[in-house]
Amino acid sequence: MDTTVTTAVKEQPRTNGVGHDVKFSSKQVKVFYGEKEALHGVDIDLRDREVTALIGPSGCGKSTYLRCLNRMNDTIAGCRVTGTTTLDGKDIYDRSIDVVQLRAKVGMVFQKPNPFPKSIYENVAYGPRIHGIASSKQDFDAIVENSLVKAGLWTEVKDRLDQPGTGLSGGQQQRLCIARAIAVSPEVILMDEPCSALDPIATAKIEELIDELRENFAIVIVTHSMQQAARVSQMTAFFHLGHLVEFGQTKQIFTNPVDQRTQSYITGRIG
Amino acid sequence: MVNEHLFKRFDDELARLDAKISEMGGLAEAQLARSLQAIRERDTSLSESVIASDARVDAIETEIQDHVLQMLALRQPMAVDLRHILSSVKMATTLERIADYAKNNAKRSIVLMQGSVPPRAMTGIDRIGRLVQGLLTDVLDAFSKNDVPAAELVWKRDEEIDDAYNGLFRELLTYMMEDPRTITAGTHLMFMAKNIERIGDHVTNIAELIVFRVTGSPFATDRPKGGGEIYRPA
Ligand SMILES: Nc1ncnc2c1ncn2[C@@H]1O[C@H](COP(=O)(O)OP(=O)(O)OP(=O)(O)O)[C@@H](O)[C@H]1O
Ligand SMILES: [Mg+2]
Numbered sequence: 001m002d003t004t005v006t007t008a009v010k011e012q013p014r015t016n017g018v019g020h021d022v023k024f025s026s027k028q029v030k031v032f033y034g035e036k037e038a039l040h041g042v043d044i045d046l047r048d049r050e051v052t053a054l055i056g057p058s059g060c061g062k063s064t065y066l067r068c069l070n071r072m073n074d075t076i077a078g079c080r081v082t083g084t085t086t087l088d089g090k091d092i093y094d095r096s097i098d099v100v101q102l103r104a105k106v107g108m109v110f111q112k113p114n115p116f117p118k119s120i121y122e123n124v125a126y127g128p129r130i131h132g133i134a135s136s137k138q139d140f141d142a143i144v145e146n147s148l149v150k151a152g153l154w155t156e157v158k159d160r161l162d163q164p165g166t167g168l169s170g171g172q173q174q175r176l177c178i179a180r181a182i183a184v185s186p187e188v189i190l191m192d193e194p195c196s197a198l199d200p201i202a203t204a205k206i207e208e209l210i211d212e213l214r215e216n217f218a219i220v221i222v223t224h225s226m227q228q229a230a231r232v233s234q235m236t237a238f239f240h241l242g243h244l245v246e247f248g249q250t251k252q253i254f255t256n257p258v259d260q261r262t263q264s265y266i267t268g269r270i271g
Numbered sequence: 272m273v274n275e276h277l278f279k280r281f282d283d284e285l286a287r288l289d290a291k292i293s294e295m296g297g298l299a300e301a302q303l304a305r306s307l308q309a310i311r312e313r314d315t316s317l318s319e320s321v322i323a324s325d326a327r328v329d330a331i332e333t334e335i336q337d338h339v340l341q342m343l344a345l346r347q348p349m350a351v352d353l354r355h356i357l358s359s360v361k362m363a364t365t366l367e368r369i370a371d372y373a374k375n376n377a378k379r380s381i382v383l384m385q386g387s388v389p390p391r392a393m394t395g396i397d398r399i400g401r402l403v404q405g406l407l408t409d410v411l412d413a414f415s416k417n418d419v420p421a422a423e424l425v426w427k428r429d430e431e432i433d434d435a436y437n438g439l440f441r442e443l444l445t446y447m448m449e450d451p452r453t454i455t456a457g458t459h460l461m462f463m464a465k466n467i468e469r470i471g472d473h474v475t476n477i478a479e480l481i482v483f484r485v486t487g488s489p490f491a492t493d494r495p496k497g498g499g500e501i502y503r504p505a
Contacts, residue, residue: 226349254349256487266349268281269274 029083053229056239070106107181113173115165151179171202321377426478432471
């Protein structure tokens with residue numbers, strides 16, 4: 001099997017002419033579930049203030065790679081990660097790294113909205129509280145409002161902050177989870193198929209939100225929708241059978257991919 | 272070239288699109304050939320038939336546009352498929368223009384037949400016409416085979432047409448200066464020559480579209496220009 005990654009852009013990828021700093025850098029990252037090697041040596045640089053979409057057929061390792069970035073794989077029994085991944089140049093698998101701090105810096109939003117069985121307010125205030133980010137009622141109020149505004153949910157919930165988060169619609173719950181993720185002022189937000197349970201309108205709102213969040217965060221999103229990847233991301237990585245096959249600017253990947261496997265996948269062909 | 276789609280119907284639709292382009296190409300080719308024949312043989316009824324047949328070309332263009340609109344909306348094509356579909360619309364537009372120029376020449380040929388025309392000037396028109404006709408046939412051939420090298424060859428040969436056009440332009444000018452009674456016919460012939468030269472440009476556009484469709488990249492270099500630029504209005 002061919003393990004070389006096709007990178008169409010020879011230089012470091014630049015979008016909107018800015019060329020932001022590398023946030024995450026992975027070198028030869030392999031992931032094993034027990035004896036089975038699920039990810040076969042991934043090399044990739046993810047930049048700040050860019051949305052990177054991870055695409056590929058089911059079981060290709062998108063979620064597995066995403067979980068390397070905030071060490072969620074540590075919580076899976078029998079899962080082993082080798083190679084190096086750095087965040088702002090620091091090895092996140094180094095002994096000196098506090099995993100709780102890491103996950104505050106690298107927030108995650110999941111496929112199914114999973115608000116805590118608490119009030120809307122508490123869902124957002126929880127993170128800042130356990131991380132000791134705020135202490136006064138005033139500070140918490142400000143963070144809750146700010147996060148809900150950024151998540152595009154404030155006007156819809158400001159009059160019922162004391163009601164349970166689980167009572168919101170699916171799309172609202174997902175935006176609540178995004179508000180919860182950004183409440184701790186992360187630097188990166190990971191999203192694993194965040195819209196797969198949402199209708200087109202709720203999806204459009206999340207996508208709009210992702211585009212706004214890009215001003216301040218690096219975002220990595222796993223999606224099965226080619227159109228979504230094309231709409232929201234600047235860079236796209238195509239995974240296939242545990243290999244990172246192609247990584248390049250989204251506009252190039254979707255108009256003229258280099259690798260035949262990428263071509264087949266994104267055009268819906270038998271690979 | 273590429274594998275089958277998971278949705279077999281998508282492949283059928285793309286094939287149907289290509290068939291329509293080919294049909295349109297064949298028609299445009301015939302229109303050009305018949306307009307040249309009408310000029311050569313001073314056949315007014317043939318000219319009229321060319322004018323009448325143009326509606327069919329327009330109709331296919333509309334069909335292709337509808338078809339493409341549907342495919343874009345329903346299939347949301349990506350990569351090679353997107354290029355395939357986009358280049359198809361552009362080809363349809365280009366072929367429609369080609370047929371339009373043929374029709375315009377047919378119209379002018381009717382006017383031309385009413386007066387006296389320097390015979391040698393007619394030969395000049397016919398020569399450049401056949402040259403362009405040959406390139407059109409070649410480019411449509413390249414299209415049906417997705418043949419990039421053949422398309423590039425056609426593209427490079429547009430230079431010959433530019434040279435032939437510039438030569439003919441000077442020739443017509445000479446006749447008109449020698450005998451002012453030929454000015455009316457000469458002016459029509461100049462427009463006809465220009466139309467044929469424009470068809471040549473459209474042929475090179477089709478060649479470019481074939482390369483774009485298959486490879487995803489445009490030509491690396493500018494098209495070579497023929498000599499005699501002084502007679503080319505900007
Ligand atoms: N907890 C686990 N234990 C054992 N194997 C796993 C585990 N999680 C994933 N795998 C295996 O690792 C490979 C990659 O799985 P992963 O979940 O990363 O795929 P994915 O690209 O996210 O797929 P999907 O699009 O279906 O979510 C698969 O073969 C999968 O079976
Ligand atoms: Mg997954």
